[in-house]
Amino acid sequence: MRTIGIMNRVLKELFRDKRTLALMFIAPILIMLLMSVIFNTNSSTDVSIGTVAVSHKLNKQMADIKHVTVKTYDTKTTAKKALKNEKIDAIVKKNGSNYSLTYANTDSTKTATVKMAFKNALTATSVNQLKSALKKSTQATVKLQAQLQAVQRQQAAAKTTSNAMMATKSTSQKTPKITNHYVYGDKDTGYFAKMLPILMGFFVFFFVFLISGMALLKERTSGTLDRLLATPVKRSSIVFGYMLSYGVLAILQTVLIVLVTVWMLGIEVVGNMLSVIVINLILALVALAFGILLSTFANSEFQMMQFIPLVIVPQIFFSGIIPLDSMAAWVKDISYIIPIKYAGDAVTDIIMRGTSIWQLGFDIGILLIFLVVLTVLNIVGLKRYRKV
Amino acid sequence: MGEPMIDLQHLAKDFGKQTVLKDINLTVNPGEIVGLIGPSGAGKSTVIKVTLGMEVTSGGSAKVFGTTMPNRELLGRIGYMAQTDALYDALSGQENLKFYGLMKGINRKEIDEQVAYVANVVDLTKDLNKRVSGYSGGMMRRLSLAIALLGKPDLLILDEPTVGIDPALRRQIWAELGRIRDEGRSILITTHVMDEAELCGRVALLLDGKVMAFDAPAILEQQYQVKTIEEVFLKAEGVE
Ligand SMILES: Nc1ncnc2c1ncn2[C@@H]1O[C@H](COP(=O)(O)OP(=O)(O)OP(=O)(O)O)[C@@H](O)[C@H]1O
Numbered sequence: 001m002r003t004i005g006i007m008n009r010v011l012k013e014l015f016r017d018k019r020t021l022a023l024m025f026i027a028p029i030l031i032m033l034l035m036s037v038i039f040n041t042n043s044s045t046d047v048s049i050g051t052v053a054v055s056h057k058l059n060k061q062m063a064d065i066k067h068v069t070v071k072t073y074d075t076k077t078t079a080k081k082a083l084k085n086e087k088i089d090a091i092v093k094k095n096g097s098n099y100s101l102t103y104a105n106t107d108s109t110k111t112a113t114v115k116m117a118f119k120n121a122l123t124a125t126s127v128n129q130l131k132s133a134l135k136k137s138t139q140a141t142v143k144l145q146a147q148l149q150a151v152q153r154q155q156a157a158a159k160t161t162s163n164a165m166m167a168t169k170s171t172s173q174k175t176p177k178i179t180n181h182y183v184y185g186d187k188d189t190g191y192f193a194k195m196l197p198i199l200m201g202f203f204v205f206f207f208v209f210l211i212s213g214m215a216l217l218k219e220r221t222s223g224t225l226d227r228l229l230a231t232p233v234k235r236s237s238i239v240f241g242y243m244l245s246y247g248v249l250a251i252l253q254t255v256l257i258v259l260v261t262v263w264m265l266g267i268e269v270v271g272n273m274l275s276v277i278v279i280n281l282i283l284a285l286v287a288l289a290f291g292i293l294l295s296t297f298a299n300s301e302f303q304m305m306q307f308i309p310l311v312i313v314p315q316i317f318f319s320g321i322i323p324l325d326s327m328a329a330w331v332k333d334i335s336y337i338i339p340i341k342y343a344g345d346a347v348t349d350i351i352m353r354g355t356s357i358w359q360l361g362f363d364i365g366i367l368l369i370f371l372v373v374l375t376v377l378n379i380v381g382l383k384r385y386r387k388v
Numbered sequence: 389m390g391e392p393m394i395d396l397q398h399l400a401k402d403f404g405k406q407t408v409l410k411d412i413n414l415t416v417n418p419g420e421i422v423g424l425i426g427p428s429g430a431g432k433s434t435v436i437k438v439t440l441g442m443e444v445t446s447g448g449s450a451k452v453f454g455t456t457m458p459n460r461e462l463l464g465r466i467g468y469m470a471q472t473d474a475l476y477d478a479l480s481g482q483e484n485l486k487f488y489g490l491m492k493g494i495n496r497k498e499i500d501e502q503v504a505y506v507a508n509v510v511d512l513t514k515d516l517n518k519r520v521s522g523y524s525g526g527m528m529r530r531l532s533l534a535i536a537l538l539g540k541p542d543l544l545i546l547d548e549p550t551v552g553i554d555p556a557l558r559r560q561i562w563a564e565l566g567r568i569r570d571e572g573r574s575i576l577i578t579t580h581v582m583d584e585a586e587l588c589g590r591v592a593l594l595l596d597g598k599v600m601a602f603d604a605p606a607i608l609e610q611q612y613q614v615k616t617i618e619e620v621f622l623k624a625e626g627v628e
């Protein structure tokens with residue numbers, strides 16, 4: 001009851017602070033866009049795809065997409081030669097009703113572009129086939145197709161919409177199997193793609209830590225905490241009220257970040273997006289508990305900022321963005337007490353390998369231990385302001 | 389007269405090396421307004437904080453409603469107004485009142501009626517929907533007082549409630565405090581305004597960590613052979 005009241009109040013305050021809200025939601029997007037541009041330098045490069053034994057329609061569909069040129073080859077051997085000589089960036093070969101794609105993969109952006117182009121072309125062709133097969137209720141189908149083409153144009157610019165996703169699903173029973181091959185590296189190649197899951201956790205951690213810490217600091221310095229504690233409210237209600245409200249915020253932020261990465265940056269999420277959100281939610285709660293705890297050691301906003309180089313920056317080093325394998329053993333050990341590392345590991349598994357959340361018990365367990373310990377510390381810590 | 393609402397016996401409090409309270413004996417009876425006066429830094433706010441259980445005693449005992457503090461449940465029967473306003477300035481006056489009302493455990497059904505009542509007492513009805521960040525200093529003080537009045541608590545503990553409030557409104561507030569006293573509820577109030585001290589049933593003069601004098605204003609004036617509490621204060625402090 002009181003917990004809900006505190007949650008409502010904290011949310012109300014948060015949503016009225018437009019600037020902080022903008023910081024939480026727009027800053028991560030800007031930074032990620034910037035990073036994707038920096039790390040994938042030539043992002044609007046043209047790609048050329050070599051095709052072997054692929055239907056005319058599909059060839060044409062692919063060639064119609066911006067930045068894509070199609071070259072047809074008679075045999076796989078000639079196509080492979082072209083790939084090796086860097087004449088083409090990928091080969092699409094049809095085996096029966098299935099497709100086998102081979103990427104040079106020296107530039108992960110190109111690989112992503114080819115993937116996207118092929119997927120879109122395939123979708124468009126199968127919709128076409130569906131249409132000619134049905135030949136009924138033409139009007140509706142034409143409309144759909146027009147929509148799809150509009151959508152498809154957007155997709156070519158590395159965007160996608162749920163319309164197209166739905167269309168893909170509706171024809172999925174006819175969708176042929178696609179196998180991917182990589183000449184260099186694997187599908188995880190691409191620095192940005194590797195960093196992304198960790199980065200996502202970092203944004204959640206950083207903003208929740210800072211904003212919740214500041215909020216509690218303000219509550220303490222303005223005297224509202226004292227006054228709150230002069231009512232019969234339980235200390236735990238205050239901590240849980242904060243957790244609920246920042247949990248809501250973290251969910252919104254994670255959803256936004258995931259959507260941006262998937263739709264604007266075209267990064268593929270192999271696993272379940274819901275799992276990604278769950279992990280980031282737990283991480284956010286850890287960040288919250290951490291922020292509240294550290295805010296008791298700060299007497300001003302400026303002192304709270306001083307925790308950034310002390311607490312936040314080292315987390316980046318040990319989060320896994322920089323490979324830990326090459327570090328000395330004792331340095332490596334430090335990473336075991338870094339919450340972002342566990343969230344990053346878990347989210348990496350989900351996004352890149354499609355691991356189910358149930359197999360990530362270890363990472364989640366450690367995060368939960370962090371959470372429980374910090375929360376208990378906070379509830380006990382509030383005794384400083386009221387003895388019961 | 390019944391059991392005292394507040395009963396402080398030989399209360400002591402030190403912050404590290406600094407001893408703020410040495411030996412405080414103070415009672416507040418039902419239906420009584422007790423004024424706590426003393427120079428700035430004498431420890432008036434500290435007495436209040438110890439009484440509420442926000443600070444632990446270094447010695448002696450603090451009982452409220454016959455129970456040794458700190459005690460969480462009892463806080464629901466106390467209306468506390470701190471020396472700082474302690475308001476959420478992103479919220480409107482109304483939202484502040486409702487939030488604190490909820491925290492005090494006031495019924496959802498009664499809360500609107502309560503909010504309207506206390507807002508009327510401090511003359512804030514018109515400005516209830518304004519954000520607190522747009523309030524004047526006096527308006528914030530009044531809102532803070534209104535929060536303390538919420539839920540008709542048996543005991544009000546007010547730390548300088550009338551700072552920055554104009555004379556007409558101050559009168560209105562004291563009239564309300566009088567009504568509260570007449571209902572048998574009690575008030576412990578600190579103030580630097582000696583006119584207000586005259587209105588208290590008993591006045592405690594806090595000096596050097598002790599209660600130097602504690603009696604009805606008229607009796608104190610007699611003891612010190614002066615005409616006003618202000619002169620009592622000055623004489624006790626040794627200022628001529
Ligand atoms: N949390 C604290 N830590 C250390 N010292 C404190 C603390 N709170 C109060 N003090 C000290 O205790 C003394 C009394 O403070 P208190 O706030 O009770 O004074 P006061 O009588 O309310 O003064 P005023 O009339 O100015 O409000 C002061 O010297 C102050 O420095």
Ligand SMILES: [Mg+2]
Pocket residue numbers: 432433434471547
């Ligand atoms: Mg004071």
